[in-house]
Amino acid sequence: MGETIVDIHNLNKTYPDGTVALKNISMKAEKGEFIVIIGPSGAGKSTFLRSINRLSEPTSGEILFMGKDIVKAGKKELRTLRRNIGMIFQGFNLVKRLPTVRNVLHGKLGYMSSLKGAFGLFDQDQVEEALGILKRVGLEEQAFKRADELSGGQQQRVAIARAINQSPQLILADEPIASLDPNSSRVVMDYLKKACREEGFTTFVNLHQVDFAKEYADRIIGIKDGEIYFDGSGDDLTDEVIEALYSKEKEAVAG
Amino acid sequence: MKQSKMAKIEKKKFRNTLYAVLAFAFFIFSMLQLNIVPERLIQSADRLAYVFGGMFPPVLNEPLDVFGAAVESIQVAILGTIIGVIVSFVLAVFAARNLAPSKTLSFAIKSFAGFVRAVPALIWALLFIVAVGLGPTPGILALAINSIGMLVKVYAEALEEIDMGVVEALESAGASKLHVIMQGVIPSMLSAFIAWSLFRLDVNIRYSAILGVVGAGGIGWELVKAAQMSRYDEALMVTMVIFLMVMSAEVISEFMKKRANSATAQAVK
Ligand SMILES: Nc1ncnc2c1ncn2[C@@H]1O[C@H](COP(=O)(O)OP(=O)(O)OP(=O)(O)O)[C@@H](O)[C@H]1O
Ligand SMILES: [Mg+2]
Numbered sequence: 099m100g101e102t103i104v105d106i107h108n109l110n111k112t113y114p115d116g117t118v119a120l121k122n123i124s125m126k127a128e129k130g131e132f133i134v135i136i137g138p139s140g141a142g143k144s145t146f147l148r149s150i151n152r153l154s155e156p157t158s159g160e161i162l163f164m165g166k167d168i169v170k171a172g173k174k175e176l177r178t179l180r181r182n183i184g185m186i187f188q189g190f191n192l193v194k195r196l197p198t199v200r201n202v203l204h205g206k207l208g209y210m211s212s213l214k215g216a217f218g219l220f221d222q223d224q225v226e227e228a229l230g231i232l233k234r235v236g237l238e239e240q241a242f243k244r245a246d247e248l249s250g251g252q253q254q255r256v257a258i259a260r261a262i263n264q265s266p267q268l269i270l271a272d273e274p275i276a277s278l279d280p281n282s283s284r285v286v287m288d289y290l291k292k293a294c295r296e297e298g299f300t301t302f303v304n305l306h307q308v309d310f311a312k313e314y315a316d317r318i319i320g321i322k323d324g325e326i327y328f329d330g331s332g333d334d335l336t337d338e339v340i341e342a343l344y345s346k347e348k349e350a351v352a353g
Numbered sequence: 354m355k356q357s358k359m360a361k362i363e364k365k366k367f368r369n370t371l372y373a374v375l376a377f378a379f380f381i382f383s384m385l386q387l388n389i390v391p392e393r394l395i396q397s398a399d400r401l402a403y404v405f406g407g408m409f410p411p412v413l414n415e416p417l418d419v420f421g422a423a424v425e426s427i428q429v430a431i432l433g434t435i436i437g438v439i440v441s442f443v444l445a446v447f448a449a450r451n452l453a454p455s456k457t458l459s460f461a462i463k464s465f466a467g468f469v470r471a472v473p474a475l476i477w478a479l480l481f482i483v484a485v486g487l488g489p490t491p492g493i494l495a496l497a498i499n500s501i502g503m504l505v506k507v508y509a510e511a512l513e514e515i516d517m518g519v520v521e522a523l524e525s526a527g528a529s530k531l532h533v534i535m536q537g538v539i540p541s542m543l544s545a546f547i548a549w550s551l552f553r554l555d556v557n558i559r560y561s562a563i564l565g566v567v568g569a570g571g572i573g574w575e576l577v578k579a580a581q582m583s584r585y586d587e588a589l590m591v592t593m594v595i596f597l598m599v600m601s602a603e604v605i606s607e608f609m610k611k612r613a614n615s616a617t618a619q620a621v622k
Binding site for chain 1: 532
């Protein structure tokens with residue numbers, strides 16, 4: 099620990115329709131930290147994660163990652179930065195009709211030339227590596243099944259495998275368990291946490307469930323109305339803080 | 354309330370009668386103007402009987418020519434379809450609202466396709482005959498461009514329906530635009546792509562039989578030749594060959610569609 103992986107300064111995001119989603123967010127994350135972000139609906143959690151890899155363009159601010167400012171990166175540089183950032187989505191976002199292992203191989207596209215990647219010419223080593231990662235998330239049996247033949251929890255584990263295959267420094271997971279039942283949720287969170295420990299990458303996870311946050315997080319960040327409202331350990335997150343975080347009182351902007 | 358409703362119905366009735374009368378008047382007027390009078394119709398029935406009589410039994414005088422022409426028709430259809438499919442897909446990527454780099458470009462390509470679609474294949478064939486001369490080349494070009502008119506539209510619609518989450522997932526992994534399209538987008542719309550392409554091949558085989566009539570290569574020309582020499586028996590034979598050609602094209606494309614479906618179902622194992 100100790101090495102800073104992401105350093106965010108005064109990040110702002112205003113959507114074209116005028117919605118102010120992020121207000122001057124500044125924070126640092128260290129190598130290997132498992133950070134859970136909580137907050138009421140519409141607080142800006144998704145916008146925050148999506149601004150980090152610029153799926154959503156920040157309005158202003160600085161995001162330092164691997165010595166570069168992501169906000170200012172050109173097209174090519176952004177691709178290089180993005181391959182070091184894995185992303186996991188609520189809806190899994192796998193290519194449904196392709197085999198599981200091919201979906202995992204997609205994690206390598208950021209490292210491949212245009213033609214090789216386009217035609218899916220992955221070499222033997224890459225295929226073996228992908229199969230190895232699938233084994234680690236307990237899916238070696240499903241490697242050659244179509245992705246949409248898997249259960250939701252299994253599909254999310256494929257998505258985790260795809261992200262691991264990027265050899266990332268950072269993983270962003272936007273409500274990875276929101277569409278799963280409690281059992282699969284636990285399995286997915288366990289694998290994610292385990293991968294974070296083994297690979298040493300930093301993880302940001304948006305969650306709705308405060309109990310899960312307390313259980314898994316090294317550090318919890320509470321976002322409210324586009325601002326960081328709380329930043330601390332699970333023990334610091336008292337019931338009063340939780341209530342204030344989720345209370346609607348001062349939300350003049352909402353609705 | 355009720356009264357006004359009744360009045361409305363009355364009014365509608367009157368208007369419908371008026372339309373019917375006008376349509377009938379126009380029909381009579383057209384018959385007279387085009388000189389289609391009853392005695393001519395009766396005469397033409399005589400003539401038709403004569404033509405039909407001349408058709409039987411159908412004969413094949415120059416089998417090599419006819420079958421050669423049939424094969425040429427099929428080649429024209431296949432080449433026109435392949436060119437059309439490739440160009441259409443590239444254009445469709447820039448026309449689909451969710452993938453296009455700019456709204457203006459998307460609109461421009463869709464309008465272009467709409468215009469191309471509005472011009473019939475035969476007209477394109479005539480235009481290309483003027484441009485490149487007689488033979489199969491104008492036929493291929495005409496079918497290719499006519500296919501583009503339709504395929505850009507249906508491909509773009511299929512592209513607009515794909516799950517954008519897949520695009521985001523691959524982009525966020527650092528994939529290039531080409532990677533995203535080849536690895537994410539195409540597999541997601543493959544069955545629609547194959548179905549439309551085969552459907553278009555089917556349509557093009559029908560068209561390619563007709564294109565020869567204006568001199569754009571293929572079997573249509575054999576039909577014109579036979580008719581001009583009043584060899585109705587030969588004309589019937591050529592027609593039967595065309596029928597066979599179109600039927601087998603339909604059977605084959607149906608078969609390929611089924612195979613493609615089961616193949617993609619098993620995925621690229
Ligand atoms: N594409 C968009 N255009 C305009 N406004 C948007 C867009 N996406 C999100 N917003 C707004 O930005 C604010 C933050 O949204 P965001 O999705 O980041 O919240 P969230 O914390 O992830 O909420 P949830 O818990 O419901 O997922 C909300 O007010 C939302 O309505
Ligand atoms: Mg969200």
